[in-house]
Amino acid sequence: MKRSKNLLFAFGSGLLLWAAWPVSPFTFLIFVAFIPLLWVESKVVSKRKFFGLTYITMFTWNVATTWWIWNASEIGALMAFLANSFLMCFPWLGFKIVRKQLGENSGYLALIAFWMCFEFIHLQDWGLSWPWLTLGNALANRPHWVQWYEYTGTSGGSFWILLVNVFLFAYLKNRFKPPEEKTPRPLLLGILILIVPLLISLLDGIHLRKRGGQSNIVIVQPNIDPYEKVDEAGSLDSQLFKLISLSEQAIDSNTSLVVWPETALYTPSSINEGALEENSLLGPLWTFLKRHPHLSLFTGIESFRQLDNKTKYSREINGMNIEFYNSSAVIDSGGAHAFYHKSMLVPGVETLPWFLKFIDQLFAKFGGTTAGYAKQSERTVLETKTGYKIAPAICYESIYGEFMSRYVRNGANIICIITNDGWWKNTPGHKQHMNYARLRAIETRTWVVRSANTGISCFIDPYGRVIDPQPWDKAAAIKLNVPSSNTKTLFVREGDIISRAMIVLSVLFIAWNLGIWIKRKSIAKKMNSPKV
Incomplete structure (x- = not known):
């Protein structure tokens, strides 16, 4: 008993x-x-x-x-x-x-x-x-x-x-x-x-106060099935068409930033960061940006770089040293101006500690994209031409409070979370993930802009209030006048x-x-x- x-x-x-x-x-x-x-x-x-x-x-x-x-x-x-x-x-x-x-x-x-x-x-x-x-x-x-x-x-x-x-x-x-x-x-x-x-x-x-900015930000939720996306060769054209069409529905003369979700730019063989403008598959993207020269695009991208020397993350392919990334980039009509490579990688999918490398073949995707990513150690703030200084968070990174606060300490005035929670389907997972973002807003007293491929995309004010959340399994584009923030909270200044x-x-x-x-x-x- x-x-x-x-x-x-x-x-x-x-x-x-x-x-x-x-x-x-x-x-x-x-x-x-x-x-x-x-x-x-x-x-x-x-x-x-x-x-x-x-x-x-x-x-x-x-x-x-x-x-x-x-x-x-x-x-x-x-x-x-x-x-x-x-x-x-x-x-x-x-x-x-x-x-x-x-x-x-x-x-x-x-x-x-x-x-x-x-x-x-x-x-x-x-x-x-x-x-x-x-x-x-x-x-x-x-x-x-x-x-x-x-x-x-x-x-x-x-x-x-x-x-x-x-x-x-x-x-x-x-x-x-x-x-x-x-x-x-x-x-x-x-x-x-x-x-x-x-x-x-x-x-x-x-x-508590709600204060708008002079320019607006557009968030796109394309609602592209992630399983179909990675299995469908040559699907970038249809993805770009959907992303651009949704963006055009919301953009106006006061729009200064458009946000697309994690791996919005994706091909099975990845995309060369050093040759974006020469990539014929991205032609519709450059046409769209030249049609709106006043705005910047912050987007997820599955990318790679060719390196002169071998690194601990690089793979040798056809005699070349290549690093692959789950990335984000700031792009405008003048080209790609800044990249960020996801740093906090999903265990088992994007990273394994050295003592578990022997079982790496057992792991499949759960919340990320493909295995074998390189990462960066710096908390690099991505600047746009319109004054927004972005703290980038790709997927799972947004649950790390002190990690995200370092961007704000380094001068970021807005947090942009891009994610693809479609792997988990319509479960509590994507709802929990969105709610955790509210804590990042409170900790840093900074606006959060969240673009999720299949939902929940939304704006979150510095007090954790969710604005215009878009439901699961819906294609949408939303916009809001979002002020930049120069606040440095105690948590930002001193950490945990x-x-x-x-x-x-x-x-x-x-x-x-x-x-x-x-x-x-x-x-x-x-x-x-x-x-x-």
Whole structure:
């Protein structure tokens, strides 16, 4: 009976996390979602058994929330579910070890530190980065709760969620103590910690304003089936015709920027960045741009470059060193002026860490285009001739908060997200992805312009409000007067301060526990050594 109760509680925590996740209306459940798992930890003595029960929670959460990856790649989804669930268990194992060694208060603080340290590592480019389930993302469809993300980023949300869970669990556990030991303090502190950030966000939101710019931006949502696109040789003509036709419907004399989605310019053999104007397939594009010399085009492009020397990303083809990219470019009637090569590549599709190269043939597409991309390390701002300085984000990159903030620190005054979420079909995946973009707007107080091939294309103001969202599976073109922004929030200026503090705290906890372990081993060795 006890075993089945622990299994039920572990499974229940995973279900609560899923039920709270965007785009669910039950976001408030995130503040109690870990309570069943915390209860399991308090009852299970064995670290091995607790690790297994924790895995049940994490696996349930991963599968229930991101099952849609399966629509694009079965092997990619399976590896994501198994690996990410496994990695998520280690902060909890560390928590159990610290609680046993140093007591409850230190243990719960260690849980917060270890979990946030894990999230921070998962936000870095280490080959298997998958921060989709960063706790702070759970609040993406409640922007009025988290206006203070401009100071903390999503790590502030993770800290808030964990802290409320811990205090509410402490109160629940306190209810089972003898009457003379009971205290309402954990409940009062939990409620206070829950309410104060909401009040801060409310006060911040009082100054919400909507301000238009003098020129407008046109977003195109062509609604081209990505599977047909990559399988259909010679389809660039029809793609360009659709993209240009939709653009023409919205462009006026005040349009200064048109945005097309990820890999809008695509051929099976890729497109040479150094010879765009000479490429006969792109003739309709140049005709369109010369017809509108006042505007710039920001577009996705599947591209390559021929290099003089071999690099770690290049492939030798017919004696030439070639790098392939999932790119974006700023183009106008005068030619291509700037390129950006996607930097945060999708694990298993566009990148694998060196220790998993032996299974690269097993992976197929899940959310990207084709394997074998090179990437760039600089956060290059792309400037247009009309004054917009673009922070480019291709697909999956838009879920990386601190990564995107570096563009704004480098002078970007608008964020342009281009994506192709059609791989996942009409599932929660594309809705979650759009909502995460709202957090980038709040963190940087910068307008977000989002062009998604099959939806959801939209504008997002600096307070996370979505404007003119276009539904799934609809071809559309929308426009809005969008002002550029020169704001530098605390998060933009200083980065993820909370996570870095949690890394320091995690190192201290590990060192402290290691010191205690060494000391105990030394004492045991002396006690067991033969007396002379």
